[in-house]
Amino acid sequence: MKQIFALLSGLVFGLGLIVSGMADPAKVLNFLDVFGTWDPSLAFVMGGAIAVTAPGFALLTRRRSRPFFDSQFRIPTRTDLDPRLLTGAVLFGIGWGLGGFCPGPALTALPIATTGALIFVPFMLGGMWLARHTPDLSLPIRKGAPQ
Amino acid sequence: METEFTPWLSLGGGMMIGASAVLLMATNGRIAGISGLTSRIFARSTDGEARGVSALFVLGLLMAAPIWMLVSGDWPQQWVPSSPALMAVAGLLVGFGATYGNGCTSGHGVCGISRGSMRSIVATLTFMAAAFVTVFVTRHLIGG
Numbered sequence: 533m534k535q536i537f538a539l540l541s542g543l544v545f546g547l548g549l550i551v552s553g554m555a556d557p558a559k560v561l562n563f564l565d566v567f568g569t570w571d572p573s574l575a576f577v578m579g580g581a582i583a584v585t586a587p588g589f590a591l592l593t594r595r596r597s598r599p600f601f602d603s604q605f606r607i608p609t610r611t612d613l614d615p616r617l618l619t620g621a622v623l624f625g626i627g628w629g630l631g632g633f634c635p636g637p638a639l640t641a642l643p644i645a646t647t648g649a650l651i652f653v654p655f656m657l658g659g660m661w662l663a664r665h666t667p668d669l670s671l672p673i674r675k676g677a678p679q
Numbered sequence: 680m681e682t683e684f685t686p687w688l689s690l691g692g693g694m695m696i697g698a699s700a701v702l703l704m705a706t707n708g709r710i711a712g713i714s715g716l717t718s719r720i721f722a723r724s725t726d727g728e729a730r731g732v733s734a735l736f737v738l739g740l741l742m743a744a745p746i747w748m749l750v751s752g753d754w755p756q757q758w759v760p761s762s763p764a765l766m767a768v769a770g771l772l773v774g775f776g777a778t779y780g781n782g783c784t785s786g787h788g789v790c791g792i793s794r795g796s797m798r799s800i801v802a803t804l805t806f807m808a809a810a811f812v813t814v815f816v817t818r819h820l821i822g823g
Contacts, residue, residue, distance in 0.1 A: 537706035538732040539720055542739020545699035550747055550755045552692020559682045564814040571682045573689040580693025585793035588701030594748045597710035606708050620780015621802040625809025627772025631760055634711040634784040635799035649758035651769035659774025660718040
């Protein structure tokens, strides 16, 4: 049952990306271009998503001790701001601004088979692999945060 | 290139994304973070069950555009940068940065902010700022 809902969640997520326009790099890049051909649409995507997710998560974790088809809610517990988080976010932001794709839209757009998406996705997967195999250079200044 | 301002479609699509995140949390107890789910499919440390759930979520994502095509008769409208070198660098940075920084637009930007996580709020402000600056540089300083 949980597998069916995982598939369904992915499908709804992908359709949401398409309907919202976020799967289109032209709209993403225009959202980021405040001093040019600005298209503020994507602020509404994030607003709409958070407007559903925030009360949804709150209600779920208050009413239930575990998900419907699994043993526990797996919710991140870390609260420290480590250099890794910030370095990753800066690199991610630069890549997002260059290509107009973040991971969800890139995967959603992959079957449309544009040259850009066909190149972006394998390199994205390669980048993920690299990040998993990059030793944490900031380890000495961190105080035992679980990985 | 101009794109049309679509507040209602974007709001509606955003709410679908939010509903998907709540559905995955309600049924599987997992954060709908695309970079996390994707990299977990290939990571050696992932247990079989998490791998399966992650792979099915990503399969659902991959099915969205073909289903859209079957229903509407057209692929979703999009314009994708086509420079191979640019897209290779962009892909590498996005994949590396998202995994290194524990999340992307969905994991930090939607799910994390919805939980009120300080890490996610800082990460989202950081990658948004980096993206705004990048587009300013490429479109107005270099390409302008």
